[in-house]
Amino acid sequence: MGGEFVLRKPRNGIKCRRFDRCNTMRQTEAELFSEETRERRRRRRRINGRFFLDMIISFRPCFPNVLFLSLFILSSSSFSSVLSSETENLSPRNQTLRPLEELNKLKAINQHLRRINKPSVKTIHSSDGDIIDCVLTHQQPAFDHPRLRGQKPLDPPERPSGHNSRGLSPKSFQLWRMEGETCPEGTVPIRRTKQEDILRANSVSAFGKKLRHFRRDTSSNGHEHAVGYVSGEKYFGAKASINVWAPQVQNQYEFSLSQIWIISGSFGNDLNTIEAGWQVSPELYGDNYPRFFTYWTNDAYQATGCYNLLCSGFVQTNSQIAIGAAISPSSSFKGGQFDITLLIWKDPKHGNWWLEFGSGILVGYWPSFLFTHLREHASMVQYGGEVVNSSPFGTHTSTQMGSGHFAEEGFTKSSYFRNIQVVDWDNNLVPSPNLRVLADHPNCYDIQGGSNKAWGNYFYYGGPGKNPKCP
Numbered sequence: 268m269g270g271e272f273v274l275r276k277p278r279n280g281i282k283c284r285r286f287d288r289c290n291t292m293r294q295t296e297a298e299l300f301s302e303e304t305r306e307r308r309r310r311r312r313r314i315n316g317r318f319f320l321d322m323i324i325s326f327r328p329c330f331p332n333v334l335f336l337s338l339f340i341l342s343s344s345s346f347s348s349v350l351s352s353e354t355e356n357l358s359p360r361n362q363t364l365r366p367l368e369e370l371n372k373l374k375a376i377n378q379h380l381r382r383i384n385k386p387s388v389k390t391i392h393s394s395d396g397d398i399i400d401c402v403l404t405h406q407q408p409a410f411d412h413p414r415l416r417g418q419k420p421l422d423p424p425e426r427p428s429g430h431n432s433r434g435l436s437p438k439s440f441q442l443w444r445m446e447g448e449t450c451p452e453g454t455v456p457i458r459r460t461k462q463e464d465i466l467r468a469n470s471v472s473a474f475g476k477k478l479r480h481f482r483r484d485t486s487s488n489g490h491e492h493a494v495g496y497v498s499g500e501k502y503f504g505a506k507a508s509i510n511v512w513a514p515q516v517q518n519q520y521e522f523s524l525s526q527i528w529i530i531s532g533s534f535g536n537d538l539n540t541i542e543a544g545w546q547v548s549p550e551l552y553g554d555n556y557p558r559f560f561t562y563w564t565n566d567a568y569q570a571t572g573c574y575n576l577l578c579s580g581f582v583q584t585n586s587q588i589a590i591g592a593a594i595s596p597s598s599s600f601k602g603g604q605f606d607i608t609l610l611i612w613k614d615p616k617h618g619n620w621w622l623e624f625g626s627g628i629l630v631g632y633w634p635s636f637l638f639t640h641l642r643e644h645a646s647m648v649q650y651g652g653e654v655v656n657s658s659p660f661g662t663h664t665s666t667q668m669g670s671g672h673f674a675e676e677g678f679t680k681s682s683y684f685r686n687i688q689v690v691d692w693d694n695n696l697v698p699s700p701n702l703r704v705l706a707d708h709p710n711c712y713d714i715q716g717g718s719n720k721a722w723g724n725y726f727y728y729g730g731p732g733k734n735p736k737c738p
Contacts, residue, residue, distance in 0.1 A: 669729025
């Protein structure tokens with residue numbers, strides 16, 4: 268009976284309890300995988316696909332084999348968990364996707380990444396986790412546009428009269444430059460988009476865009492503003508210095524930004540805007556760093572336009588600035604203040620809208636053909652802050668605007684715009700005439716304007732969001 272026990276598969280729940288017997292059984296493993304056994308296994312797979320049952324029957328009930336089987340099952344389970352986790356991340360706001368749809372979305376994401384991540388001649392790894400690709404200037408995303416295909420960036424235009432170039436050195440304000448890394452001449456630094464960046468968005472088509480139903484003339488849809496603005500004339504640009512903060516953003520689907528808007532058209536479907544400033548957006552960037560950004564649209568954020576270089580549009584001409592990269596340092600409460608100067612103006616010769624950052628550094632331009640109304644001029648200019656309040660539990664969130672402190676707290680405590688100017692019809696920089704201020708919800712975020720010799724036209728703005736007066 269002992270010999271039968273060693274050579275045959277245990278029956279009726281008999282366990283292999285002795286090490287020498289298990290060892291003997293391992294030595295006779297080949298006999299157990301006879302052609303008949305293999306045929307049974309294949310038949311079981313064909314009938315039911317009962318893979319794990321087959322594994323259990325085929326393996327001996329000895330500790331080494333049981334251990335192997337357990338590890339195999341656990342690894343399969345872990346793979347399923349990883350796949351499930353990836354599936355859940357495909358659309359955080361929609362958990363009803365089926366596997367085929369999920370795979371199709373991953374395929375679409377990878378295709379989109381291939382379109383926007385261009386080949387690089389050098390790659391720089393930033394301390395904040397960003398990957399900066401140095402892309403040949405004529406291969407940047409802008410030149411995927413049919414109107415730009417095969418062209419090269421334009422030469423710099425004439426700057427507005429009254430403009431000075433004093434300001435920041437380019438190497439002192441972005442994290443990816445802190446260790447002395449640079450992109451070669453003839454290339455532009457582009458922040459690489461990763462799969463996880465797109466997975467945080469509602470969809471591939473929504474990635475890098477503002478909400479379609481966003482209306483800048485209302486405080487609906489959770490967008491709240493505290494802005495200074497001018498209107499009623501023809502404007503050909505704007506300039507201001509903005510201090511940079513790192514406001515707290517309560518959840519992934521909110522953001523906090525400070526920017527200049529160049530606006531034309533109605534606030535319906537034909538709205539044209541050009542925008543530039545700094546923002547904290549966990550959904551777009553995956554962290555809470557303040558980042559330099561640009562935006563544009565010619566149809567009220569419906570189908571055209573995008574942030575930064577995430578679509579064909581903005582033409583970058585500078586090898587020292589990465590749009591979308593983190594700004595450092597930022598201002599500190601009751602401490603040092605760090606501000607950036609932005610100038611946007613319309614080239615009188617070619618009609619394109621150019622962007623300058625800091626000390627006379629031309630970042631690039633928006634071609635005039637991207638727009639309808641802005642091909643001629645702007646009808647409004649706005650400066651200030653914007654947040655998204657998602658109200659997840661029916662109450663205001665604690666997402667901060669600017670420094671997170673109200674305007675009346677003043678210098679070193681509040682956020683500010685200073686030396687606020689516009690560009691007139693003759694390409695002159697002049698103080699913003701009749702600058703007015705407006706806050707959608709002053710108990711949550713407010714604004715106070717002023718003027719003096721040192722700062723020209725200015726205002727303080729911002730707030731903490733949720734507080735006893737902001738329900």
